[in-house]
Amino acid sequence: MTRRTLFRDFDVVVTMDAAGREIPGGFVLVEGNRILRVGDDPAGIRADEIVSGRGKVLLPGFVNTHHHLYQSLFRCVRGAADAELFDWLVFLYQRWSRIDEEAVQVSSAVASSELLLSGATTTTDHCYLFPRGGGAILDADIEGARMSGIRFHPCRGSMSLSEKDGGLPPDSVVQTEEEILRDCRRVIETYHDPAPLAMERIALAPCSPFSVTPELMRESIALADEYGVLLHTHLAETNDEETYCLERFGRRPVDLMDDLGWLRDDVWFAHLVVLTEEDIARLGRARVGMAHCPTSNMTLGSGIAPVAKILDSGVRIGLAVDGSASNDSSNMIREVRQAMLLQRVRYGAKALTARQALRMATMGGASVLRRESEIGSLEPGKAADLIAFDLADIALAGAADPVAALVHCAADRVDFAMVNGEWRVKDGRLLAADAPTWIARHNELAKKLTAT
Numbered sequence: 001m002t003r004r005t006l007f008r009d010f011d012v013v014v015t016m017d018a019a020g021r022e023i024p025g026g027f028v029l030v031e032g033n034r035i036l037r038v039g040d041d042p043a044g045i046r047a048d049e050i051v052s053g054r055g056k057v058l059l060p061g062f063v064n065t066h067h068h069l070y071q072s073l074f075r076c077v078r079g080a081a082d083a084e085l086f087d088w089l090v091f092l093y094q095r096w097s098r099i100d101e102e103a104v105q106v107s108s109a110v111a112s113s114e115l116l117l118s119g120a121t122t123t124t125d126h127c128y129l130f131p132r133g134g135g136a137i138l139d140a141d142i143e144g145a146r147m148s149g150i151r152f153h154p155c156r157g158s159m160s161l162s163e164k165d166g167g168l169p170p171d172s173v174v175q176t177e178e179e180i181l182r183d184c185r186r187v188i189e190t191y192h193d194p195a196p197l198a199m200e201r202i203a204l205a206p207c208s209p210f211s212v213t214p215e216l217m218r219e220s221i222a223l224a225d226e227y228g229v230l231l232h233t234h235l236a237e238t239n240d241e242e243t244y245c246l247e248r249f250g251r252r253p254v255d256l257m258d259d260l261g262w263l264r265d266d267v268w269f270a271h272l273v274v275l276t277e278e279d280i281a282r283l284g285r286a287r288v289g290m291a292h293c294p295t296s297n298m299t300l301g302s303g304i305a306p307v308a309k310i311l312d313s314g315v316r317i318g319l320a321v322d323g324s325a326s327n328d329s330s331n332m333i334r335e336v337r338q339a340m341l342l343q344r345v346r347y348g349a350k351a352l353t354a355r356q357a358l359r360m361a362t363m364g365g366a367s368v369l370r371r372e373s374e375i376g377s378l379e380p381g382k383a384a385d386l387i388a389f390d391l392a393d394i395a396l397a398g399a400a401d402p403v404a405a406l407v408h409c410a411a412d413r414v415d416f417a418m419v420n421g422e423w424r425v426k427d428g429r430l431l432a433a434d435a436p437t438w439i440a441r442h443n444e445l446a447k448k449l450t451a452t
């Protein structure tokens with residue numbers, strides 16, 4: 001018989017279901033890799049393993065909707081830490097161009113593990129840098145995520161316009177559009193798994209509308225339609241980007257995406273900071289997805305995404321830590337806190353509640369990845385992706401409302417994390433025995449890659 005795990009006696013089970021049920025003393029029964037039952041009375045239920053939840057809060061695992069995992073090798077690089085986006089990009093491209101398969105694999109394992117420790121059980125990775133001679137970068141990325149055990153949505157990124165075409169990246173990291181399209185097909189055919197509760201799904205993700213040609217943006221859509229995969233890119237991140245698009249294309253970023261046919265419900269955009277009211281209405285009508293990256297936006301001084309105004313527009317909003325070169329942390333529960341606080345800076349204390357921010361990190365992210373029926377909440381039939389926080393943590397001491405406390409107080413690390421029915425974190429520690437070796441190698445590589 002398939003193995004059953006019973007999670008019982010939690011102070012509260014936060015289901016994130018449509019009714020927003022929070023069950024005091026609740027239980028969740030897991031069978032294999034899926035949730036079988038959720039409720040308040042586990043009497044008579046038998047299981048192979050019983051997890052007692054006294055003093056703990058149980059939630060569905062978080063979904064991180066935008067990242068560049070390799071950037072954990074480029075944290076706090078001198079010369080980049082205080083720059084704005086375009087200067088930051090030009091400076092870092094010189095160093096990023098040195099990455100290879102090994103660097104990508106080990107950084108993917110390390111950054112995914114950091115996400116697991118902070119509550120993310122699913123992550124995307126916008127993998128857009130394919131240095132000439134660097135080897136099979138996306139394959140190495142997937143291998144690294146498998147080492148950590150996280151549910152993974154690698155996005156096959158692309159850049160075809162280099163400095164000589166008026167773009168920002170050096171020639172050595174761009175590919176021809178023929179190469180890009182050929183490899184997009186290959187990675188979809190090799191790794192994309194459309195089956196329910198799949199651990200790996202591919203998306204197609206030109207780096208930005210100005211790092212490839214309009215033809216490639218359109219070809220990416222055609223390919224996504226052919227294979228039924230999602231589309232992703234960066235959009236409307238900074239004022240500089242808007243100026244650049246106006247000068248180069250005579251169009252603002254959202255107009256440009258409309259022209260290219262990218263306002264669709266199988267697309268999600270990272271950032272969406274610089275938007276007009278009209279932009280928000282159009283994005284909402286198209287039901288696009290959004291990866292909101294508050295810490296990255298603050299670090300680069302990009303601005304405050306108008307999330308409070310977007311909430312009821314129809315846009316599907318998820319949260320994201322973004323790459324570690326513009327956040328320097330892959331901590332998901334901290335990102336939930338940043339999201340709540342940043343909206344309040346702009347729109348006042350009622351702009352976003354702790355529970356709204358938690359919903360964005362769970363069901364919001366699931367809907368961005370079009371996996372509403374598979375992940376993001378604790379409901380029968382969904383994947384067994386569960387996390388718990390321990391209220392005995394000093395950061396949560398004395399909190400009256402344990403759910404709000406996870407966001408208002410500075411919760412930092414989960415007590416446990418299970419992904420697809422497999423334990424990945426217990427007692428606040430990674431279970432992968434060789435994780436310390438990855439970190440040591442990661443740090444050696446970081447030193448080498450960031451040397452001037």
Ligand SMILES: [Zn+2]
Nearest residue numbers: 234270322323
């Ligand atoms: Zn990004």
